[in-house]
Amino acid sequence: MYPEKLTTHLEALALSSRAVAAMFRYDDREKATLDYELADPLGESRHAVAGRAVHQYPDRLLVHVTGRCAAHCRYCFRRSGVHRACGPLDERETGLIQDYLKGHDQIKEVLLSGGDPFTMGTDLWEYLLDGIRQARPDITVRIGTRMPVSDPVRFEDNRLIQLLADHGVVWIMTHINHSDELTAETKASLERLRKNGLSLANQTVLLKGVNDEVEVLARLFTTLVDLGVKPYYLFQGDLALGTAHFRVPLSRALAIVNELRRHVSGLAMPVFAVDIPGGGGKVPLCPPWLGAPGKKGWPLTHPDGHTGFYPEEKDGPVK
Ligand code: SF4
Numbered sequence: 001m002y003p004e005k006l007t008t009h010l011e012a013l014a015l016s017s018r019a020v021a022a023m024f025r026y027d028d029r030e031k032a033t034l035d036y037e038l039a040d041p042l043g044e045s046r047h048a049v050a051g052r053a054v055h056q057y058p059d060r061l062l063v064h065v066t067g068r069c070a071a072h073c074r075y076c077f078r079r080s081g082v083h084r085a086c087g088p089l090d091e092r093e094t095g096l097i098q099d100y101l102k103g104h105d106q107i108k109e110v111l112l113s114g115g116d117p118f119t120m121g122t123d124l125w126e127y128l129l130d131g132i133r134q135a136r137p138d139i140t141v142r143i144g145t146r147m148p149v150s151d152p153v154r155f156e157d158n159r160l161i162q163l164l165a166d167h168g169v170v171w172i173m174t175h176i177n178h179s180d181e182l183t184a185e186t187k188a189s190l191e192r193l194r195k196n197g198l199s200l201a202n203q204t205v206l207l208k209g210v211n212d213e214v215e216v217l218a219r220l221f222t223t224l225v226d227l228g229v230k231p232y233y234l235f236q237g238d239l240a241l242g243t244a245h246f247r248v249p250l251s252r253a254l255a256i257v258n259e260l261r262r263h264v265s266g267l268a269m270p271v272f273a274v275d276i277p278g279g280g281g282k283v284p285l286c287p288p289w290l291g292a293p294g295k296k297g298w299p300l301t302h303p304d305g306h307t308g309f310y311p312e313e314k315d316g317p318v319k
Pocket residue numbers: 068069071072073076077078079114115116145146175
């Protein structure tokens with residue numbers, strides 16, 4: 001059972017936004033799991049290194065800096081993941097990451113993920129960022145977070161903002177799915193990050209009954225551009241256990257994305273992509289990486305040659 005968890009900010013927002021309630025409130029449909037759904041839909045555990053890191057792509061290292069999130073998104077692809085139980089990285093684990101980065105020059109970006117990294121306290125951030133910079137002053141740091149949505153006051157911490165600004169090139173990869181999430185507080189948190197020199201890009205998950213309409217996505221992406229946040233990826237739903245009610249059939253998802261292109265600028269248009277189920281990497285959902293659907297589903301080919309299939313699912317009713 002993946003417990004329900006909302007912040008005070010989200011509790012209030014869920015009262016007025018159906019989309020926010022759908023993303024964060026428990027739903028009985030989560031009890032239904034399908035035989036092709038997976039506990040580790042991205043196959044991250046196959047690439048585990050140095051304790052809490054995942055080295056899947058040669059030039060990037062993903063680090064699960066904590067298993068904790070401020071709130072639990074019901075569709076989370078790590079909802080049953082092993083990292084969910086972990087607290088923040090300790091000294092020994094940070095040392096392992098430093099050693100791994102020092103020993104692998106080909107790594108050009110380190111992706112700090114979780115859980116949500118910004119659930120960590122500011123002292124831990126100082127320790128972690130200092131450690132990464134000591135090991136590799138040249139590396140780009142990316143931080144994946146939903147905190148501007150779930151607990152935007154976290155970014156009222158001047159010391160945290162200054163630390164992020166003072167540690168070289170740092171990208172903040174936000175996770176925002178609907179313009180209802182762009183409250184005055186959330187916008188203020190994004191503005192603080194941007195005004196202090198952080199680069200901002202956003203990842204969105206396509207979710208049935210939340211944002212599976214052209215107008216909803218167009219409003220979100222154009223607003224993000226206005227806020228200085230580049231819409232980076234739009235993800236087709238991963239095959240996480242108990243999340244079928246959130247997934248949009250891929251044929252309909254492709255039709256939505258094709259229509260979306262007529263409504264937003266190139267700057268506002270994210271790359272539509274999916275992770276190959278079970279592992280193999282992110283694949284843009286367009287030819288030549290996406291083939292014609294057959295009996296096994298939609299064939300996917302990663303640019304590095306990994307292949308897999310994504311199922312074509314039925315479009316059930318939205319509650
Ligand atoms: S913030 Fe990210 S890791 Fe945490 S529950 Fe939401 S999607 Fe999952």
